Amino acid sequence: MDALHGEAPSFDPAAWVEHFKAVGGGFMDTCGSLHFCWVIEGKPLSDNIMARLLYKEVIGDPVKLGAVRDHIGRMMPEESLS
Helix, strand or coil, rough: CCCCCCCCCCCCCHHHHHHHCCEEEEEECCCCCEEEECCCCCCCCCHHHHHHHHHHHHHCCCCHHHHHHHHHHHHCCCCCCC
16 A cells, blocks of 8 residues: 555556566466466575565466466467467
8 A cells, every 4th residue: 555645556567577587487378377487596595585475466366467467468479378
């Protein structure tokens, strides 16, 4: 919540994807299902923790997950995520 206005900050799926990728996160489409993953080896512990936090942020919120899925779908070829 925005303490000044009492509004929740808006969710930007493009920014989320870029942040997730920056800490070693990735995604793949397997038979129409979106799967998330992140690199552990060779990455600092702080990146691993942040990737997990980012993952939990979207996996527990159907609206955010849908926004991320739609954004990733626009980034991938037409036949992906169908």
